Amino acid sequence: MADKINVAGVPVDTRHWIGGQRVASAETFIDSSPIDGQPIGEVARGGPAEAQAAVAAARDAFPSWAATPRAERARLLHAIADGVEKRIEELAIVETTDNGALLRSHRRGVMPRVAHNFRFFADWLLKLDHEDFETRGHRNHVSWDPAGPCVLITPWNAPLMLATWKVAPALAAGNTVILKPAEWSPLTASLLADIAAEAGLPAGVLNVVQGYGAEIGDALTSHPDVRRISFTGSVPTAKRIAASAAANLTPLSLELGGKSPLLVFADADLELAVDLAVEQYDNAGQVCLAGTRLLVEESVAEEFTRRFVAKAGALRQGDPRDEATDIGPNIHPRQLEKIDGFVRRAIADGARAVIGGHRRDGQFYAPTLLTDVAQDSEVVQEEVFGPVLTLQTFADEDEAVRLANDTRFGLAATLATGDPERAERVTAGLVAGTVWVNCFFVRDLQAPFGGSRLSGVGREGGTWSFDFYCDLKNTVTAPKGFKDHG
Incomplete structure (x- = not known):
């Protein structure tokens, strides 16, 4: 297959993005446009081998990224947002071709929101804090520690916006990411990998793998080195992911739709x-x-x-x-x-x-x-x-x-x-x-988002996102016991 396809004048690489490099697969799948039903191109079809490689890349990149100061992580997320804003027209036309949503909506609302996702969580990271408190004279200090590699599985109805709603806080928290976009709309995730690399995001911090859930998804969600899984999609698929993650007790965030x-x-x-x-x-x-x-x-x-x-x-x-x-x-x-x-x-x-x-x-x-x-x-x-x-x-x-x-x-x-x-x-x-x-679809990233009953597990947005993507730590310090280093 060709490494790149032309989508309405925009070149899109159809290979995976693993460890800072483009990686092909022996198998491919056809991605078609819902506008006319015609094939857009062949996309790399990953399986267990690509899943293993992506998790290994994320695992290897994690210590350095987790140790990166908050201000530098925030700067890089803003740089990604800058890259998105420079390519709004390209992202809009590719996503419209790929999933059939309105081009005017992508131009005016959806793609600007993609950039906002990165900027919001970059800024929230810098003010993320919990006031210290005392217990019988002892100081309690709450901190948010990066959890590790995160698998993010995203849907086809708003591919890039919903992907970055997960990617941005996961990266801001100091985690590395394996993003698996829906096979019906994979193309803008590939463009996001290019944008992140151009922004200077270190190799292995963001990985993008494509393919079918039964072939690559199971290998990702059952991997013992994965520390968080976030999924948006159907209830039956969520149950399979939860069962797969159970062996490792991997924490889950699930947004599963509704009947509102x-x-x-x-x-x-x-x-x-x-x-x-x-x-x-x-x-x-x-x-x-x-x-x-x-x-x-x-x-x-x-x-x-x-x-x-x-x-x-x-x-x-x-x-x-x-x-x-x-x-x-x-x-x-x-x-x-x-x-x-x-x-x-x-x-x-x-x-x-x-x-x-x-x-x-x-x-x-x-x-x-x-x-x-x-x-x-x-x-x-x-x-x-x-x-x-x-x-x-x-x-x-x-x-x-x-x-x-x-x-x-x-x-x-x-x-x-x-x-x-x-x-x-x-x-x-x-x-x-x-x-x-008396309104609809007014959403603020500061607010908790998620569902009750079969609509999901957990809440994301603002500090709730960091609570999920981090291991929260409370450090209790006694008032005495330190040696005098004066």
């Missing part, structure tokens, strides 16, 4: 509520935080539905490189089949498609709203991860909260109400890692 509710009360600003609901089609519904279960108070359900249908009907679906496009394709034919299967089974069980409910040409699925769905039905209980919403009604606040919490998940929830006291009562009763009131 969007509650609309009769006292809400209905136009705002409709806008929030239509926003759930963002990224063709491939957003883990999406409020896919619309729960609307009975007295306004008819008017809400009328306005929703009108607004959703105005969305433009098509080529994500077109500035006028609102919804692009779904990532892969297999994912499209999964989405369509959910909808077909729901309709067979009595659901009604108010809008959508069918495929379009290529890898596009029409924005869909299903009503007449039972609370225990598959489409209400399981994550579809496509442009499919359900609408149910409730009579009062208690029923709203009960329906909202009645799934196995608990990642997020969105609430539309004009009553601040109701907002406090309802949010207190919701099982969710993040709750938005």
Whole structure:
């Protein structure tokens, strides 16, 4: 295979990045674009040998990187952010080609956020501290020690942004990293390796290996030298990773998606509520935080539905490189089949498609709203991860909260109400890692992020990220006992 491919004029190396060098594999896999289904190129397909090499490189680089002063680690992370900002256009077009998300979103929001991820954790590192405290005259001092090599396994729906949400704090903490991107969208991770090397990151501190989870992922997550594993993806895969990590008691951080509710009360600003609901089609519904279960108070359900249908009907679906496009394709034919299967089974069980409910040409699925769905039905209980919403009604606040919490998940929830006291009562009763009131997708890296129930294990963001990526140490010092060195 060719070492590099041309993606819309951007050269991308398709080999692994291990120990500061490009490494080929005997096997490859085809990476295709969801825009037209055409192959982009062949990508190195790693297995146990590449996993072993990457962990060895990370292990060997760890002592020096862990000993690097905080200020120097922070400087290098800012240098990586500078490199990202210089290549925003290239990163945006490569990622749009690779995963089908909107080019305008990548340019204006996603890639700038990638740079911000590095800058935020670089700055947070420099102020990371815990005030000393006393116990019977003894001084307690809390410190965050680097843990060791970290395996970071990232998803395909926002490849580079979600990868750097993990990579940046892991590196800031003084750890070395083995990044394994999703096989459906591996290309911007390769560009990140180039950017990090150009920024001066030492060899072996960041390694990028590509391939299938069953072939390379298992070898990474079961390795005894790996000290942290962070994964974003599905519950079944997370269970396999947890089982693999159990032999070494390797700590895990798992973000596993959800089935989030969007509650609309009769006292809400209905136009705002409709806008929030239509926003759930963002990224063709491939957003883990999406409020896919619309729960609307009975007295306004008819008017809400009328306005929703009108607004959703105005969305433009098509080529994500077109500035006028609102919804692009779904990532892969297999994912499209999964989405369509959910909808077909729901309709067979009595659901009604108010809008959508069918495929379009290529890898596009029409924005869909299903009503007449039972609370225990598959489409209400399981994550579809496509442009499919359900609408149910409730009579009062208690029923709203009960329906909202009645799934196995608990990642997020969105609430539309004009009553601040109701907002406090309802949010207190919701099982969710993040709750938005009269807004959606407002995220600050200072805040804890993660899910309850099957939506995940642990929290990251701000100091919570360093708590995960470090071994916390408390040093207790007696007031006496030191020799006088004066």
